[in-house]
Amino acid sequence: MDSTIVLFLIQDGITNGAVYALLALALVLVFAVTRVILVPQGEFVTYGALTLAMLDVGKVPGTAGLLIVFAGLALLVEGWSSRNRMSAQLIGRLGLLYVVPPLVIVLLTLWLAPMKLGPLPQALLAIAIVAPMGPYLYRIAFQPLAEASILVLLIAAVAAHLSMTGLCLLFFGPEGLRAAPLSGASFTLGPLPVSGQNVAICIAAIGLMIALYLFFGRTILGKALRATAVNRLGARLVGIRTALSGQIAFLIAAAIGAFSGVLIAPVTTIYYDSGFLIGLKGFVAAIVGGLVSYPLAAAAAVFVGIVEAFASFWASAFKEIIVFLIIIPVLLVRSLTTTHVEEDE
Amino acid sequence: MSSRTILLALVAVAALVPVIPGVPVFWITLLxxxxxxxxxxxxxxxxxxxxxxxxxxxxxxxxxxxxxxxxxxxxxxxxxxxxxxxxxxxxxxxxxxxxxxxxxxxxxxxxxxxxxxxxxxxxxxxxxxxxxxxxxxxxxxxxxxxxxxxxxxxxxxxxxxxxxxxxxxxxxxxxxxxxxxxxxxxxxxxxxxxxxxxxxxxxxxxxxxxxxxxxxxxxxxxxxxxxxxxxxxxxxxxxxxxxxxxxxxxxxxxxxxxxxxxxxxxxxxxxxxxxxxxxxxxxxxxxxxxxxxxxxxxxxxxxxxxxxxxxxFPARQQPPRPVAAEPLPRRTMPDAAEPLLSLKSARKSFGGLLAVNDVSFDVRSREIVGLIGPNGAGKSTIFNLVTGVLWPTGGEVRFKGERIDSQHAQAVARRGIARTFQHVNVLSNMSVLDNVALGAHLRGSKGSLASLARLDRAEERRLLNEAATQIERIGLAEQMHRPAGSLSLGQLRIVEIARALCLDPVLLLLDEPAAGLRHMEKRELAAMLAKLKSEGMTILLVEHDMSFVMGLTDHLVVVDFGTKIAEGKPADVRANPAVIEAYLGGVA
Known part of the structure; x- marks a missing residue:
């Protein structure tokens, strides 16, 4: 192995790591605000990637139909839970939240998809289709369980993952898809060829992290989310609607998932079930950060990416095994440094 | 029909399924x-x-x-x-x-x-x-x-x-x-x-x-x-x-x-x-x-x-009381007025908050000591320091002369210290009997293998008998088989005392045992604690009801803002200006 290969692997690792970092941030955010360990995060990645790939060839993506399924179920759940206090105002609100957005997005997709507008508008459209599924998912599966234990929420999250993978198979079929790169440029940096797509991924990931940092530090909505994360009851007492916080956290998570999917769609072939493994690598990073620390999770994500790159060079058959076993020493260290035993149930 | 007959019937049916003519192989595979x-x-x-x-x-x-x-x-x-x-x-x-x-x-x-x-x-x-x-x-x-x-x-x-x-x-x-x-x-x-x-x-x-x-x-x-x-x-x-x-x-x-x-x-x-x-x-x-x-x-x-x-299926009839069995061996109680528990400059801080500030006091055997003070004074934290739930930041806790601070809760329990909790801590869907029997955990020794093979029956009978005896002693025999969640808060506090007694403790720590009890129940509780004392038990209790504490205790320790402000005989403490100020605010 010479230095060029090392540099190449590191480049590869950092690119993957940047995506895992985004996913890890979303996982930490959702866990902090809602206590849900968002196993289906990977499905949002799949949805985003497959949507972009379909838009690339000018077809209407299956996620348009999926969005209607999600919105319809969410409308049913919301309508059922408020069946005893129906009013014209409430029906209007339901329409505004659960009917108008998917309808507008789906119509827009039907109109724009055949036009092949080019990488950037297609990427934005793909994110717009997938992101609303986040809050709808929260409404359907998690909001009714908001007070349940972390364990129950985790089982629900795994169940959601199962359904969402199956739905993806139904709407996209079993074939893998790959999108055209956002940037076809490539250049050499010293001895190292660098692809424009890799640079785009890193810039986009860093840009999104800065945007999230500003959102949580500078906006009232971001601060409300942080308050919910610190103490749900306290947040409610000062007038923050925790259900809304949950939906916003899921919106951000789904958007980040779709965004990550859009970034990786041109570099890997994505199948209906690929997202799970990608999301889990975000998890390994999030767990290293103890599910609380954003910087630690982001740093760990880059580490996971680099380990993965080197593992696929040396022992490609055992790549996934090596990556997932990183979690064991991490848990061991956490276990040995924890002095306090406390269950959440 | 008992559950055993149902089980036997099911086993018989299951055994016959494959030999019934005409049952497709596909069904068998599914089964x-x-x-x-x-x-x-x-x-x-x-x-x-x-x-x-x-x-x-x-x-x-x-x-x-x-x-x-x-x-x-x-x-x-x-x-x-x-x-x-x-x-x-x-x-x-x-x-x-x-x-x-x-x-x-x-x-x-x-x-x-x-x-x-x-x-x-x-x-x-x-x-x-x-x-x-x-x-x-x-x-x-x-x-x-x-x-x-x-x-x-x-x-x-x-x-x-x-x-x-x-x-x-x-x-x-x-x-x-x-x-x-x-x-x-x-x-x-x-x-x-x-x-x-x-x-x-x-x-x-x-x-x-x-x-x-x-x-x-x-x-x-x-x-x-x-x-x-x-x-x-x-x-x-x-x-x-x-x-x-x-x-x-x-x-x-x-x-x-x-x-x-x-x-x-x-x-x-x-x-x-x-x-x-x-x-x-x-x-x-x-x-x-x-x-x-x-x-x-x-x-x-x-x-x-x-x-x-x-x-x-119709509810089964009330299960009987566990059969009487040979009582479990008891610890020997210490003689009167020996130093049993001793805190020396015990200190506990949570980050910048000093919850217990160099508190020292002694509890002598066969005494009832009251630990009193306003809300947030650090009483429950002191309990946690004594029982190994929390470890002190400084100072010592000794039991019978040996240091027990920085020991795990199980090790403290093993020495014969049992406690109740300020916020009732029982398993609500487990029966009262099982909850109380958990207290006798350390008095049994049969492990999982013995349980799997049913070799633990003799010991289990003695443990359950002990639990039932303690439940009868506190007057909840009627409720023995009900899920603990169906009892009132006051009754649950008493259940916690029975559970603590099952440990056969030398020292009993009671955290607000009378809270939520009616007047008569409080008097019964006081009588029971006095009887325990006469049998050799030492009791340290946190309580807010002053008449309850005054009539029962031999010695009072008063804490406020984590610091001991007074101790002595109940009557002396009551007259202490610092105590009056802590409870009633400054003299106008």
Whole structure:
């Protein structure tokens, strides 16, 4: 192995790591605000990637139909839970939240998809289709369980993952898809060829992290989310609607998932079930950060990416095994440094 | 009809199914699959439903069982029956390692660890040359009983369901024992259980390993039924399905595991025929339905179907009081007025907050000492320092002259210190009797193996007899078999005292025992505490009701803002200006 290969692997690792970092941030955010360990995060990645790939060839993506399924179920759940206090105002609100957005997005997709507008508008459209599924998912599966234990929420999250993978198979079929790169440029940096797509991924990931940092530090909505994360009851007492916080956290998570999917769609072939493994690598990073620390999770994500790159060079058959076993020493260290035993149930 | 007759009837029916003429082989195969899944789900019932832990990686443990036997029988010519203990040993060691790594962390790290672990093993099974890579191992020999090879699915049916029956009995025995109470106590958090000497870490490990072993047996049977092994059935989706079975059936009941396995296996079979026709293409569409049903189940009936099924049958009559048995040996009580408990400059800070500030006082044997002070004065923190729930930042706590600060709660309990909690800490769906019997945990010694084999009955009778005696002593004999959750708050405080007495303590720590009691009940409580004292007990109590404290205690210690402001005889303390100021504010 010479230095060029090392540099190449590191480049590869950092690119993957940047995506895992985004996913890890979303996982930490959702866990902090809602206590849900968002196993289906990977499905949002799949949805985003497959949507972009379909838009690339000018077809209407299956996620348009999926969005209607999600919105319809969410409308049913919301309508059922408020069946005893129906009013014209409430029906209007339901329409505004659960009917108008998917309808507008789906119509827009039907109109724009055949036009092949080019990488950037297609990427934005793909994110717009997938992101609303986040809050709808929260409404359907998690909001009714908001007070349940972390364990129950985790089982629900795994169940959601199962359904969402199956739905993806139904709407996209079993074939893998790959999108055209956002940037076809490539250049050499010293001895190292660098692809424009890799640079785009890193810039986009860093840009999104800065945007999230500003959102949580500078906006009232971001601060409300942080308050919910610190103490749900306290947040409610000062007038923050925790259900809304949950939906916003899921919106951000789904958007980040779709965004990550859009970034990786041109570099890997994505199948209906690929997202799970990608999301889990975000998890390994999030767990290293103890599910609380954003910087630690982001740093760990880059580490996971680099380990993965080197593992696929040396022992490609055992790549996934090596990556997932990183979690064991991490848990061991956490276990040995924890002095306090406390269950959440 | 007792549950035993129902069980025998079911066993008889199950034994007859394969010999009824006209029963299609397909049904037998389905029943075999249900049996295999039941074994895994039973482990999850114990782990998740009873213990409040969970695992998505049970399928990987099945894989260990299946691959171990497949490899040893095909490549090395072992007999299948010899590989069973080997499979159990390997799986047990693997589960032990994983358990050691995750069990100390909060509850959700175990399932996350098992997801990562489950996926790694799934890939590993498919990559190892020795395990035949993706093709797996073929030509696994069938099980052989007395020279007869069990090729027929009707024949192996009996083997599978014999294992299910044995596992069901073993699981039932384990739950209905001293260890079983400790497992059930895990759900209430670790503090109460550890205060009565339960080593919660160890108990969690036992349950986790037990559930892994059941999964390994299932995998072992699977290998010899299918006579070929590959990685497909041991993935994470299978792990999720097993959990679905346990939750659907009713996590918490052995029967629920079989019920859930049956329903999910049959539903899966039906969906796999129906959905591809409906959607016009092949695929594992049943997972859409499974995921959806699981979410609905968690939202509407988290306890699963078993409790509902049980409620259809008329309630059994009140079980009798546990039979009288030879009383457990008692500790010898110390003579009067010996120094028993002593705090020297005990200090506890939480970050910048000083909750206990250099508090010193002594408790002498056969005294009732009251620890009083306004809310937030640090009284409960002092209790936690004495009982090993919290460790002091500075100073010493001595019991009978030996330092007990920085010892674990179980070790403190072992010395004969029992406590109650300010916020009642009982298992609400466990009976009063079982809750109280948990207090006697340290007075028994039979472990999980003895419980599985029912070798613990004599000791168990003595423990339950002790619990029943203490319940009768506090006057709640009528409520003995009711779930603790159905009692009033005041009664639960008394139940906690009975539980503490079951430990046979030398020193009893009572945190606001009279809160929520009516006037008469308070007088009965005071009388009981006075009687305990006359029998040699030493009591330290936190209480707000001044008339209760004044009439009962020999000595009072007053704390305010973490600092001791006065101590002495009740009458002197009452006249102390500093105490008056702390309670009533500054003199106007």
């Amino acid at each position: 075999n699959n249900i049996g295999l899944a039941s074994l895994v789900a039973m482990g999850l019932v114990l782990l998740t439903g009873v213990g409040g832990l969970t695992s998505f990686g049970q399928a990987a443990f099945c894989g260990f069982g299946a691959y171990t036997t497949a490899l040893l029988t095909t490549a090395y010519g072992f007999s299948p029956w010899v590989t069973l203990p080997v499979a159990l040993l390997i799986t047990g060691v693997v589960a032990l390692i994983l358990g050691l790594v995750t069990m100390r962390l909060s509850g959700h790290y175990l399932p996350l660890g098992t997801i990562a672990w489950g996926i790694s093993l799934y890939f590993l099974f498919g990559e190892l040359e020795i395990l035949g890579k993706h093709d797996g191992l073929i030509a696994v020999p069938p099980l052989n009983i007395a020279g007869y090879d069990l090729y027929d699915s009707r024949a192996i049916y009996y083997v599978i369901w014999t294992f299910v029956l044995l596992a069901g009995i073993a699981t039932h025995n384990l739950l209905d024992s001293r260890v079983g109470r400790a497992i059930r106590a895990l759900r209430g958090g670790s503090v109460a259980a550890e205060s009565f000497g339960v080593k919660t870490f160890r108990v969690k490990l036992i349950v986790f390993i037990y559930s892994a072993l059941l999964a390994a047996i299932s995998g072992w049977l699977f290998a010899h039924m299918q006579r070929a092994v590959n990685q497909t059935p041991f993935g994470i989706n299978a792990g999720i399905e097993y959990l679905f079975m346990a939750v659907l059936g009713g996590a918490g009941h052995v029967g629920g595991a079989i019920l859930g396995s049956g329903l999910v296996t049959i539903l899966k079979d039906q969906l796999q025929r129906l959905l591809p026709q409906l959607f016009g293409s092949k695929g594992n569409y049943e997972m859409i339905v499974f995921g959806f049903l699981l979410v609905v189940l968690l939202q509407t009936a988290r306890e699963g179907l078993w409790p509902w099924l049980a409620s259809l």
